[in-house]
Amino acid sequence: MNPRDRAALASSGAHARGNRAARTLRDWLVHLKNTGRLATIEREVDLAHELAAIAKRLDGRQAACFMRPGKHDVAVVSGFMSRREWIAEAMGVDGAGLLARFSDAAAHPLPWRALGAGEAPCQQVVHTSGIDLHALLPIPTHSEHDNGPYITAGLVIARNPRTGVQNVSINRIQVHGPNRMAILMLPRHLHAFQKAAEAQGEALDVAIAIGVDPLTMLASQAITPIDRDELEIAGALHGEPLPVAKCVTHDVHVPAFAEIVIEGRILPNVREPEGPFGEFPKYYSAREAREVIEVRAVTHRRHPVFHTIVPAEMEHLLLGAIPREATLLAHLQLSHPGVKDVHLSVGGVCRYHLWVQLDKKREGEAKNVMLCAFGAHYDIKQVVVVDTDVDVHDPAEVEWAIATRFQADRDLVVVPGAQGSPLDPSTTVGQPEDAPPHLQGVSTKMGLDATRPVVYTDHVFTRVRIPGEERVDLAASVAPGNAAFDAYLER
Template identity: 60%
Template sequence: MGSTDAALPVGADLRTWLARLQATGRLSLARPGARLRFEVAGIANRLDGTSASLFPKPDGHPVPVVSGLLSQRAWMAEALGVGEGELVERFQDACRNPIPTVESTADASCQEVMHHEVDLAELLPIPTHNEHDHGAYITAGLLIARRRDTGVQNVSIHRLQISGPNRLGALLLPRHTLAFFQENEAAGADLDIAIVIGVDPLTLMASQAAVPIDHDELEIAGALRGAPLPVVKCVTNDVRVPANAEIVLEGRLLARVREPEGPFGEFPQYYGERAERHVIELSAVTHRQSPLYHTIVGGGLEHLLLGCIPREGSFLSHLRSTFPCVRAVHLPQGGVCRYHLYVQVHRPAPGEVKNVILGALGTHYDIKHVTVVDSDVDVFDPAEVEWAVATRFQADRDLVVVPGTQGSKLDPSTTDGIGAKMGLDATVPPGATGMRFTRIRVPGETDLDIEELTGPAPVDWQAACR
């Protein structure tokens, strides 16, 4: 059964989305008791992109596991109530026009049950995903950090290794959470945080927005919903969390403490290596009655697309603010939805494409290769982009290489995150004349009704030709 373009209701939560998936034939129920070590991830991977997965009583645990909630671009567009072609524009608009959260005055569903004695293995069914992962990891937790002086919050997703009953190892890459923490650590102070598991798809998408520091992603979630997101203050600290979340872990990032973390299977389909990394100590767990636990399988489509769509919206907004010729951007799956960026431009000024390349490389350190194409090339079709490179690009004229730049530490081809970046100008060269770069086409081809004009060939097809 197909999807519907109706947006999720303003008060939607994770359960609302699961009901939508079930009603449209996109939620698969695993047999009870699937093993948390590898089997949950294996089943989720086999269904990846076609169906979300629901696992009752995994390894006998009373809390069900769900996975694969947003493993198609079309599903993300559906949650927003827009066409797939409007998805990036809609997200871009939300980043530009955030809606402040509203503090809930009613009892929050995420705090229906409270635990001040924390034993993660007992409370939550946390899977082990890939073969060489160090062990169980929380992978779909929205880590919310709050600046003590301003109260501004940041939302992001980090891999979180279960290191003890109330202890997590965290990989903090050079982004806003790390900046918040470093401010506190310089003063010898821990950083209060919360980890939110099980939210509606719009809040999940908003957590990945690439916006300037001190822009609260929960306000972008409000803009995507078209109404303020209700939040509630944590029980043991001042962090505000989505009131209708399934599970909330409260704690703090410990200043001047590092412990071994990793390896873990990451989005480039390689393992992030073991190293001394940041540590979270938990002080409480709150959750709904009969909660659901969301896990994202490392390297799966949900992992890739969650980082892709919000970034496309953010990158498009950033580039258009400087280069009006930019029409569209795309982070293709072949570039692990992080490292390769396609940019579509319309009638750029002479030399402007190289400026667009440099601007695109500066949007985020993850971007490694940028390919710029004209507006007659579909940036969402990798074959079209490759065709443009094959027929419009010359390396001695159109290649930009920037050595010694900051890249992704998860890219194994870099040296601790330091590597080269590259841009390819695959647009028609300025001043091209005649029919040299005119694309062939058959007039009226797209208007033909093929079902009316053709049909299956009969067995005696030769007779039909007489």
């Protein structure tokens, strides 16, 4: 950890417990309500599109709580993590300490604490027969061409068939029937668990926890080695072991204070059509054959709250961005200690475009940083490296650096034929529709060195500043109203 991050971590008290208002989803929603950041929609709203449309209009300003979603009496909430500042607040840090706090929790996980039978709020009500997901839960249909209702904010939890260690991820899940769902699994840990079970002809037990606190949501997106249980990272973010409960139909453990838990198993050698679905790049993914979950139980709190994430909006994007930024920053700093900050831009869907702040000491260093970033995560498609006087969280600052410090003939790096995101539609141009998996997602990477020369003469690269600007007290300087100006004109 570099000195700046260590200082930010210490000053924010990040080794202490996170915000007490973020212990459970209900705690956090009450906190948002008390601070004017929760909008309650009391009228009945349609689960097909209308609910998502209202949540999107409120995105980044207020979380939305729907009291009458469709014909259900289960409330639906969306958008409670739709600002970076809110996530930092839930952690109990300021914005400068956000990535350092997350990295510290990922490096120092806390084993969870199992509650006894009958103690977990998530199992206050148990359904094990006659299960009908459409009747039990208000599952929305979000985007115009989505192929039906989707669970978008469920923490999918499974155990490694070989080691028993759990993995937590968020996967899109299309609800096909009363007790049947199709799931998209990218080639990561859950997919590896399912393949291992399927190779033995066995189903993989899974649980989908819906309605957890913001820190547990964020921990689920940590980029970790296989056999690292993200619920232990959630405990570290909270500053205490996370309470969990064993499922009623198998041995997977879930957050005890989750609002709803769906228990089931991914069937071996069974595939059903899933999609299209509006994904984070703000385009639709194709309809393809996916693995199938057979539901065996649903448990929930009394009067539960169903969480849905509107795809491609800020809650969706930030959940992916912050853990990736923390991982990328730590990775880059291993080889390039001059890297001070990173940011996955919203315009780059918080996945594809990375902005890096570098304290450059030698010419050519920025290009090495770009190549290191491309190797750190295959999603990275474009890297812009800027100096320490440029705020990487401000798009106008980064664009200004490109406009005044970048020349394409000397500062542009192009890497063709690299692995990219299979969800980036531009990678499919020129490919046949039935292209095999090994040809999907091939991308050309681009790096822009928008840094100043290490040595330059006079003030050619010195930013224009006004001395004392940052110390101006506008409240003390600007008079209320315009009486003096009006009197001056009347003289």
